[in-house]
Amino acid sequence: MATFLPLLIVLMIIAALMRDDFSLTLAYLFVGVTVIGTWWERRSLAQVKHERRYNEHAFLDEQVEINLCVHNRGWLPVLWVGLQDSLPVALSASPFFQQVLSLGPGAKVNFNYSVYAKKRGYYPIGPLFISGGDVLGLNKPQRLENKAQHLTVYPKIIPLSSLQIPSRSPQGTLRHTQQIFEDPTRVFSKREYTPGDSLRRVDWKASASSGRLQIKLFEPSIALEALIILDLNTDNYHPKYYFDATELAIVIAASVASWICEKRQTIGMKINGQDPLAVDGVPPYMSPRKGQAQLMRMLETLARIQIGAKVSLIEMIHQQRHHLSWGTTLIVITGKADTTLLDELFQARRAGQNVMLILAGPPFSVEDSSSRAAHFGIPVVAIRDERGLDIWRK
């Protein structure tokens, strides 16, 4: 309208002074063009609704198909609408999905594009910018921003076949090499009765059929109520390789958690890193629970977690171990094992918890962590890279 203002003034003066109706008609033409054009632009853009459909969670190396449905819900046609959907650079070759089109009344258009889950993380999909303008270009094009959604890419999970987790529990549900504790619910064989065997172990049916007393043999077991403590404090990793080492630590945590859940055991997790969804950035404590839901919760947290600790590892272990029951296995994953950490872990061991220390990444300290840990009676596993996990894949 400002563009037409001088002409409008001239037209009104001519109409007034010369009493000419024609000037008024022209004035109406320009005003109509501006007013109706502006109204059309604003109204039509407000009618455009969109819906983005995709799987909000993905595992590594999956292709996530995104379907963007743009719908003109009103009766006015949309002259032109520009769509610009931001995509995470880490997952997509192009940072945007862009398209310009025209939408008739009630028209609905679908677009399909995809991202590749190449790296774990919590990625924003969007925001989607919708822009449009009027037919004569009298106003600046409008640009509306819509809220972004998110895609969670889980960390890599390496399937493990066995994990030599220490246990002190007299009864449990998993087989263990230390054959002191047996689970009376898991019979794996029978043998003939020898004097001294308890009569409670006699298998009467087998004895009746064979005509000789037979004794049940039970599988040894452990109780795997476990808590994974994952350290993402970069000071505890090699300064040159801290990024890869912390990523390896996350992979180890995910793989161990997955294995334990597969065995239908109780697992919890505590991480000292940064969680973008947490109110104060501190990741929530996941108390030990069983089930697939618990595993997914842990994987979600591991997907989002970023390096940068607010609490020291020692402090965290000290806080957590006091709430754990006797016999719980503490699986600590960090980059280095100094004396203070080993001391804290020894205290935990003395309190009745089983401790296992996993060192992720290239060796940080020249000290021999394994020998010092052995002195404290703490099993240590050093995993330099993903191939190091092969020890548990055999």
Add this chain to the structure above:
Amino acid sequence: MSEHQDISKQSGLNVNTYRLVSYGLVASMLACAALTVVALVDRIIPTWQPSYLSVLCFIVALDRLYTYRLFRDWMSFSREWLARFGAQVIIILVFTKAMVGLSHGWNAFLTEISLWQQNFSAYFFSGETVFALSMALMAWLLGGNFAALLEEIGPEQVQSAGLDGVPDKNIPARKRLVSLFFSLGTVLVVLTAISRIDLHSVFDRQTFSFIEIPALAAGGASTLLYFMLGLALFSQTQFISLHVRWTVQQIPVNGSLAKQWAVYSVLFLGLVSLLASLAPTSYGIQPLQALAYLLNVILTIYLAIGQVILAFFLYILGLLYSLFGKAPPAQNAPVTPLKPPDLPPSAGSSVGPNWLEIIKVLIFWAIFAGILFFAVRQYLEQHHEILKKLRELPGWKFLAQVWGWLKNLLTRVQSGVAGLVAAGRERILQLTARPGLGGGFMNLRKLDPRQRIYFFYLALIRRGGEKGIPRSLSQTPDEYAAALQAALPTADEDIHTLTQAFVDARYSRQPVQPEQAQRVASAWERIRKALRGKLRKQYKR
């Protein structure tokens, strides 16, 4: 591959189509401008009918538009440029002369050609020819200006933009195009107004009244067409600007966008033109006369102030002259007193109010106020510094408060009305969409046989209650049937049939046949008649 094919492939635009359309629009606009001039000339010299000038201007403009790119590639005053330019000038000259000559007829033209031998310059460059050549020159110059701007906006920007994106030249180019369009348009409006004033002065001596002028007479149609073509050109250049920008940014564009843009532009301009032509421009009370009076008053005041200043200056000058013993220069100059402007004619007081005229006036002033408000608002939105200064004015806060109060009031009224409408709609929906047998309007055919039996039984209970035979909550269907049979012995069998059918439908799982529902419907009709008969007997008592 040629240059513009490269551009076409890259931008997805048909460059030739763009040029054809834009050049056609510009040439047509200049032809319309020429027609407006012709209309004015027609008023001044009625015997001269130079309608051919519009065709001349169209062709000259078109030629200039198409040859602009060739001239641009050649250095000015180079051999090629001179040859081409010279040829163009000669062709335009000859073509103009031919058109001027042929406008008087073939024989007259041949006669004129024979006179060239006597005095070539006088007969070749006649007044009419010179005028026509001036018009052609104007068309040529304006065509060149438009061509330059269109080239700046056009698809060739893709090539010159490079990786940095479209240079901002596009924005000033469009602005310059708008300025050129409006400048020429303003001139045309003034010329049209002058032509129409001349027409206003035509007085019919027989009827002693002014002749009513058609809305688009005397250049009105051509000027209006000029503006409409200009708006179409804006739309096209806007599309091109955007398309170039999208191409440089590598944003895919839907292939049908160009076609849909053209369709929507035509529809939009057509609709707006229709609305503009239907909007009120003439009315009884003549508010524009009030505006004219106001303008005249302002002008009179300015002139009065000017007179005062001039008088003071002359007085000082007179004193200076008298110092030197000479008579002041303007001593005896006649002073014309400024007359206040005449009031606009009032509406007839003896006749009662014409409601239609008042409504027209109200519509006009509402539109006028809306235009003014919208224009001021847009202007202030684009000039924030003025808005900032206005906010510092003392009365602004009060005005802002008043405005806020009005807005709140309007919002409350709107929400109240919306709430009422929603409640009313809800009520209607409840009435029309009521499922089952709750009453209200219902289509019995939509009910299944079981539901129809329920409906008739409930109707029996309702009607019985209205006729003084209510059913108590503790009564079973059979007990109520007995009460009804006692009151209506004539409908004994039908009551029994209806009641038994209801019991079977309600309490058994056996399917209900449509024939059963039909029997119940017939029974109900007879019961209803019996109940009506009972009512008549009650009234008779």
